[in-house]
Amino acid sequence: MPTRISAYFASLVTVFLVVTLTSQGQSQQQPPREESKSASAQAKAAPAKVGSAAQDGGPSACKDCHQAEYDSWEKSPHWRTTENGKGPLHQGCQACHGDAAAHLADPSDTSKLFLFSKASTEEVNKLCLSCHASDSEQAHAANSLHRDNGVSCVGCHSPHHATTKQHLLSKAQPELCYTCHLAQKPQFEMPFHHRVNEGLIECTDCHNPHGTAAPKQVRLADTQDQVCFKCHADKQGPFVYEHAPVKIDGCTSCHNTHGGPNPHMLKLSNVNLLCLQCHTTSSFSSAPGAPSFHNQATFFQACTLCHIAIHGSNFSPTFFK
Numbered sequence: 001m002p003t004r005i006s007a008y009f010a011s012l013v014t015v016f017l018v019v020t021l022t023s024q025g026q027s028q029q030q031p032p033r034e035e036s037k038s039a040s041a042q043a044k045a046a047p048a049k050v051g052s053a054a055q056d057g058g059p060s061a062c063k064d065c066h067q068a069e070y071d072s073w074e075k076s077p078h079w080r081t082t083e084n085g086k087g088p089l090h091q092g093c094q095a096c097h098g099d100a101a102a103h104l105a106d107p108s109d110t111s112k113l114f115l116f117s118k119a120s121t122e123e124v125n126k127l128c129l130s131c132h133a134s135d136s137e138q139a140h141a142a143n144s145l146h147r148d149n150g151v152s153c154v155g156c157h158s159p160h161h162a163t164t165k166q167h168l169l170s171k172a173q174p175e176l177c178y179t180c181h182l183a184q185k186p187q188f189e190m191p192f193h194h195r196v197n198e199g200l201i202e203c204t205d206c207h208n209p210h211g212t213a214a215p216k217q218v219r220l221a222d223t224q225d226q227v228c229f230k231c232h233a234d235k236q237g238p239f240v241y242e243h244a245p246v247k248i249d250g251c252t253s254c255h256n257t258h259g260g261p262n263p264h265m266l267k268l269s270n271v272n273l274l275c276l277q278c279h280t281t282s283s284f285s286s287a288p289g290a291p292s293f294h295n296q297a298t299f300f301q302a303c304t305l306c307h308i309a310i311h312g313s314n315f316s317p318t319f320f321k
Contacts, residue, residue, distance in 0.1 A: 114127065
């Protein structure tokens with residue numbers, strides 16, 4: 001009897017061990033099958049995820065291939081397009097380059113992308129102005145001399161490779177302007193000049209490169225007067241006795257604006273000759289001529305020795321004081 005009981009318990013122990021080992025083996029094998037299923041599901045879903053990256057408006061979809069451009073965009077003001085609320089096709093990279101779905105599916109397909117290097121000046125400007133037209137700087141973009149001469153926005157601005165923190169310029173001023181305006185570069189190296197090369201002022205302090213209503217894209221002062229008065233306010237007036245060239249013809253009637261060999265950047269080295277261009281007895285000028293007792297060869301060497309208030313006066317019609 002004891003022998004039968006021992007055998008019975010031995011069989012129960014054996015069955016328990018077999019069941020336990022079997023369940024442990026199944027539990028150990030189960031996770032790999034789940035991982036396999038998960039990996040398979042991800043592999044099947046991957047194409048749909050890449051294809052929908054353009055629809056989601058995620059610039060990160062461009063990051064893998066265009067790392068340098070992505071890094072520069074992320075640090076520029078253009079990253080704010082991701083917050084414009086206009087939808088994926090108006091955000092991130094696609095805000096400028098258009099729908100990237102076809103390009104993401106086939107990297108060699110760039111037919112649907114807007115490529116600045118292949119676009120015309122009008123196409124580039126139109127795209128940039130779709131966002132920047134409301135800026136007062138671009139109010140006269142239609143009158144821009146740069147546009148008329150085939151210079152697009154990316155001729156001066158570099159959205160991805162800018163060298164300046166402001167305005168995303170491809171080069172800092174004045175070197176950027178000298179790229180085209182070669183004649184002005186030596187003028188700023190004259191003995192008397194506006195200190196542009198020294199960095200005191202910039203070309204855009206006087207000129208609006210996007211266009212103005214004034215000739216040569218010259219800015220107007222806050223009072224809608226000459227831009228010179230922003231710095232030379234003491235010459236603005238108003239005066240009781242105005243010197244006509246200042247108000248009618250402007251400062252450039254006597255001065256070279258960028259620089260020249262003469263003091264005060266005057267157009268002529270002899271002040272008298274400069275004044276006599278208008279103050280002559282000939283019929284073409286309405287300005288009074290020089291009196292006959294003014295001996296230019298001896299005593300009256302410079303008109304401004306006496307006519308000191310040459311820009312305008314509140315006391316003397318002859319600008320004596």
